[in-house]
Amino acid sequence: MLLAALPDTEALIVPAEATDQHQTTERQRHGRPNVCTMGAYAFQGHRGAPMRETQANIERVTRLNAHIQRLHLSIEDSLNTIKPGQTVLARRFYGSQPEQWQPYLREHWWPVAVTAKPGHPSEMTVDRPTYPSYDPGQQYTLLGPVGKPFAYKRTIRQVLMIAHDTMPSPLLMSTEWLLSNKVNTTLVLSGKAVDYPVSELPKELEVIRSDDKLQWPNRVMTVGWADQVFVAVGQDDEMGRFKEVLELFKALRAEVPKQYIFGVSQLIQPCGVGACQACTISLQGGDYALACLDGPALDLTALHLP
Amino acid sequence: MSIQITRAGKNPLQVDSPVMPAAGTMGFGDAYSGLVKFEKLGAFVTNPVTYTPWNPASGARVVPLDSGMLIHTGLPNPGISKVMSKYRDLWDNFAMPVIVHVVGTSPEHVRKCASRIDAEHAVDALELGLNDDIPWAEAEQMVRGAVGNTDKPVLVRVPFTDALALAETADHAGAGAVVVCAPPRGSARDPHSGRMVTGRIYGPMVKAMVLRLVEQLAGKLEAPIIGSGGIHSEQDARDYIDAGARAVQVDTLTWIQPFMLERIARDLGGLVLTRPAGALADEWFPGMGETAKKARDAAKNKDAGQNPASKKSG
Numbered sequence: 001m002l003l004a005a006l007p008d009t010e011a012l013i014v015p016a017e018a019t020d021q022h023q024t025t026e027r028q029r030h031g032r033p034n035v036c037t038m039g040a041y042a043f044q045g046h047r048g049a050p051m052r053e054t055q056a057n058i059e060r061v062t063r064l065n066a067h068i069q070r071l072h073l074s075i076e077d078s079l080n081t082i083k084p085g086q087t088v089l090a091r092r093f094y095g096s097q098p099e100q101w102q103p104y105l106r107e108h109w110w111p112v113a114v115t116a117k118p119g120h121p122s123e124m125t126v127d128r129p130t131y132p133s134y135d136p137g138q139q140y141t142l143l144g145p146v147g148k149p150f151a152y153k154r155t156i157r158q159v160l161m162i163a164h165d166t167m168p169s170p171l172l173m174s175t176e177w178l179l180s181n182k183v184n185t186t187l188v189l190s191g192k193a194v195d196y197p198v199s200e201l202p203k204e205l206e207v208i209r210s211d212d213k214l215q216w217p218n219r220v221m222t223v224g225w226a227d228q229v230f231v232a233v234g235q236d237d238e239m240g241r242f243k244e245v246l247e248l249f250k251a252l253r254a255e256v257p258k259q260y261i262f263g264v265s266q267l268i269q270p271c272g273v274g275a276c277q278a279c280t281i282s283l284q285g286g287d288y289a290l291a292c293l294d295g296p297a298l299d300l301t302a303l304h305l306p
Numbered sequence: 307m308s309i310q311i312t313r314a315g316k317n318p319l320q321v322d323s324p325v326m327p328a329a330g331t332m333g334f335g336d337a338y339s340g341l342v343k344f345e346k347l348g349a350f351v352t353n354p355v356t357y358t359p360w361n362p363a364s365g366a367r368v369v370p371l372d373s374g375m376l377i378h379t380g381l382p383n384p385g386i387s388k389v390m391s392k393y394r395d396l397w398d399n400f401a402m403p404v405i406v407h408v409v410g411t412s413p414e415h416v417r418k419c420a421s422r423i424d425a426e427h428a429v430d431a432l433e434l435g436l437n438d439d440i441p442w443a444e445a446e447q448m449v450r451g452a453v454g455n456t457d458k459p460v461l462v463r464v465p466f467t468d469a470l471a472l473a474e475t476a477d478h479a480g481a482g483a484v485v486v487c488a489p490p491r492g493s494a495r496d497p498h499s500g501r502m503v504t505g506r507i508y509g510p511m512v513k514a515m516v517l518r519l520v521e522q523l524a525g526k527l528e529a530p531i532i533g534s535g536g537i538h539s540e541q542d543a544r545d546y547i548d549a550g551a552r553a554v555q556v557d558t559l560t561w562i563q564p565f566m567l568e569r570i571a572r573d574l575g576g577l578v579l580t581r582p583a584g585a586l587a588d589e590w591f592p593g594m595g596e597t598a599k600k601a602r603d604a605a606k607n608k609d610a611g612q613n614p615a616s617k618k619s620g
Contacts, residue, residue, distance in 0.1 A: 050340050051340065051341065052340065052341070053341065053564065053565065091562065091563070099538070099539070099563075101373040101374070101509065101510050101538065102372055102373045103370060104370060104371070104372075104373055104374050104375055104509055104562065105368070105370050105375055105561075105562070106561075106562060143341075143564070234498075235498040235499075236498045236499045236500070237499055239364075267367075267368075268367075268368040268370075270368060270375065270377065270558065270561045271331075271337070271560075271561040272561075273333070273337040273338055273341070274333055274337045275331060275332050275333035275337035275338065275353070275560075275561070276330070276331065276377065276379070276558075276561060277330075277333075277353065277362065277379045277381075277382055278367045278368045278377055278379055279367075280362035280367075280379065280380075280382050281362070282361060282362060282364075286359075286361070288361070288362055288382055306364070
C-alpha cells in the first residue's frame with residue numbers, strides 16, 4: 001500500500017501547493033507540523049501548479065436528480081494537478097459579448113473528479129444545483145486551484161466522511177483516490193444529503209444514510225474505527241453545525257485528538273486568494289485562519305466554535 | 307508618464323499610472339502575485355490596518371446581490387506592528403509606491419499609526435479611512451493627527467455618507483489627497499441563514515452614485531481627488547478622470563476578473579498601443595486630454611460668473 005510504509009503516525013499528508021502558493025509563513029503561523037505531499041503526484045515529488053486563470057467549456061450536462069445537475073467540462077491541462085479538497089472559482093466567459101454582472105460573484109465549484117487521458121482534453125466533473133441552468137458549449141473562466149488538499153495521516157486505513165444537510169460533492173473527489181489506495185471509506189449522508197444519487201458513487205464506497213440528527217445504526221462503531229473524519233455541513237450556520245458534530249464525536253469517543261476531525265468549509269469566497277478576508281475563521285487562542293488559504297478542511301479541535 | 311496624486315508638499319506621491327487597487331481588495335501584497343502584474347499599477351493600497359489586532363466578524367459575511375454583493379468582514383488584521391514586520395520586505399521589492407490603509411478608530415491610534423508608518427521606508431503614504439458616522443470635528447482631529455505625525459502624504463478616504471462635507475473637512479485639515487469614497491453601507495438578508503447582514507455594497511451600480519460625488523467635489527478641493535467605487539471597465543475609470551479625479555481605485559472587480567485591474571492600469575497608464583499615428587491625446591481618449599479639461603474649466607468659470615451660489619450648492 002502506498003501509505004503504509006511511512007512510519008510516522010502523526011505526520012500528515014498535505015498539499016505541495018500551499019508552500020508554493022501561499023508562503024510558508026501562513027503555515028508557520030498556525031504551527032502546522034512538517035508535512036509531505038499527498039497522493040501519487042506527491043510521492044513522485046510533484047509540485048502542484050500555483051493559482052491561475054484558465055478556461056473551460058461545458059461539454060455535457062446531466063441531471064442527477066431534481067435538485068442536482070452534473071457538469072462535464074473540458075479544462076486546460078494545467079488544472080489537472082488539482083487535488084481532492086481544492087476548488088475553483090468559476091465565472092461565465094462572454095468573449096466579445098458585453099460583460100454581464102449577474103451573477104456577480106464567481107461560483108465556488110467543487111470538482112467531483114478530474115480525468116486526464118493522453119491525447120484527450122482533460123475533463124473536470126462538477127455537481128451544481130439545478131438553478132442556475134447550464135448549457136453545453138458555454139465557456140467559463142476558472143480561477144484555481146483554491147485552497148489546500150485534504151490532509152490525511154500517513155498510516156490512514158479508515159476514513160469517515162459526513163455530508164450533513166449539504167451535497168456531498170466537497171468530499172467526493174477524494175473517495176476515488178482513497179479507495180484506489182485501499183483506504184476503507186464510508187460516506188454518511190444526513191438530512192438533505194440523503195437524496196444524493198448513490199448510483200453516481202464508486203461501488204467500493206460504503207454509504208450510510210442517517211437521519212436528520214446524525215443517528216445511524218452502529219454509529220459508535222463507525223466513529224470508533226475511523227482514523228480521520230471529514231465533515232461538510234449546511235451553510236445556514238456552518239460553525240454552529242461544526243460544533244454540533246464535534247460535540248457528538250466527543251460524546252462518542254474517549255478522545256478527539258488533533259488532526260482527527262476536519263470541517264470542510266463552504267463559506268462564500270469572493271476572491272479565493274486571501275485578499276478579501278470574507279472567509280476568515282477564528283481559531284482558539286485568538287488567531288484566525290482563512291478558508292481559502294488554510295482550508296477548506298480545518299481541524300475542528302483548533303477552531304473557536306460558537 | 308508621471309502623475310502627482312497628492313498635493314505639493316515635502317514628499318508628494320508620484321505614480322506612473324493613475325490606477326490602483328482600493329483598500330481591502332488585494333490583501334497585503336502577496337495574495338494576487340502571479341495573477342496581476344503589480345508593476346503595471348500606479349500604487350498598491352493595502353488591506354485596512356488598525357493599531358491593535360482586530361478579530362473577524364462572526365456569522366454570515368457575504369450576501370450576493372443583483373449585480374453586486376454585500377460584505378462585512380470586521381476588518382480582521384493582526385495590528386500595524388505585525389503587518390509591518392511581516393510585509394516590509396515584500397513591499398521593499400515593489401516597483402510602485404505602497405500606501406497603507408489605516409482604519410480611523412481613534413485620534414490617538416491614528417497618530418500612533420502615522421508615527422509608525424513615518425519610520426517605515428517601505429511605505430510611501432498613508433490612507434486614512436474615516437468611519438461612516440464620524441463627527442466632523444473628530445475627522446478633522448484624526449486627519450490633523452495623521453498629517454502631524456508623518457512627513458509622508460496622507461490620503462483620506464471619506465465615507466459615502468456625508469462625503470461632501472467630510473471631503474472638505476479633510477481638505478482643510480491638510481489631507482494630501484481625498485479618496486471619494488468608501489463603498490456605501492447597506493443591509494441584506496443572507497439567503498442561507500435568513501439573518502440580516504449589514505455591510506458595504508460593491509458592484510457596478512455604485513459607480514453612478516460615487517461619480518456624482520466626484521463631480522460635485524471637483525474644483526472645490528485643494529487636494530487632488532481619487533475616485534473609487536464601482537469601476538468595472540476602462541471607460542468607468544476614464545469617467546472618473548473626466549469628472550475631475552486625478553486617479554482611481556478599483557475595488558471588487560479584481561476579485562471577479564483579476565486581469566481587468568491590470569488592463570485598466572495599462573489603459574490609463576498610456577500603455578494601450580492602439581493610438582493612431584499622429585493623433586492627439588484627447589482624440590485618442592476623449593476626455594483625458596487638455597481640450598476636455600479646458601472646456602470643463604471654461605464651463606465652470608462661466609457658471610461661477612453667472613451665478614456665484616451655484617458652485618457651492620453643487
